[in-house]
Amino acid sequence: MCIQTKSWLQSNSASGKKVIQKKLNLPQQRGGIFCDLSKVFDFVNHEILLAKLCHYGIRGVSLNWFKTYITNRKQKVKITTQNLKHESFCRWVTMKNGVPQGSILGPLLFVIYVNDLLSSINKFASPVIYADDKSVLVSANNLKDLQTKIDSTLHYISDWFSFNGLTLNMEKTNMVKFCTNHSLNKSATMFQ
Secondary structure, eight states: OEEEHHHHHHTSOHHHHHHHHHHHTSSSEEEEEEEOBTTGGGOOBHHHHHHHHHHTTOOHHHHHHHHHHHTTEEEOOEEEOTTSSOEEEOOOEEEOBOOOTTSSHHHHHHHHHHHHHHHHHTTTSEEEEETTEEEEEEEESSHHHHHHHHHHHHHHHHHHHHHTTOOBOTTTOEEEEEEOHHHHTTOOOOOO
16 A cells, blocks of 8 residues: 555654654655554553663652552442433452553553563664554665564564553554655555
8 A cells, every 4th residue: 555645644643743754854764553552451461561660760759659559449330221210230350461541640650661662673663653553664765675574573573562561553553655746656555
């Protein structure tokens, strides 16, 4: 699939637009991997997150505060009928994974959780992150090298997610080749 960059830029995030606009000024082939993560905030492993917080310098009382904030959290589900005349509750369940959704700290803790992925990918691709959306932009000198680079980047990302207890939904993850009007006429079909 080849996406004409002008229409894509009009409908996507500001940070993604800036990265692609910068890449379009280079005389290279450009592609993107748009990752779909399944229930990502629910599967953040508490032990891994605490180890990453420690790695980034949060220790002692502060680390203990985060530990008490994310561990032993309980939740239950409230079910209400359409006419609001009856409600029932499931039993309380202790959450073994995940960061609190609807909180200010939840997205921040998630960004800390995936930060090492972003810094390691940055050596060979350009990551774009917005909340739980992860995209990676890749450039290469020719179409064959671009395909190879995208394949190896996707393999690396998939392994990283698996190692960190997250699931990359391959059915909803998309790969595209970006084209300018000039390169659209010369471009071969990619990612069939």
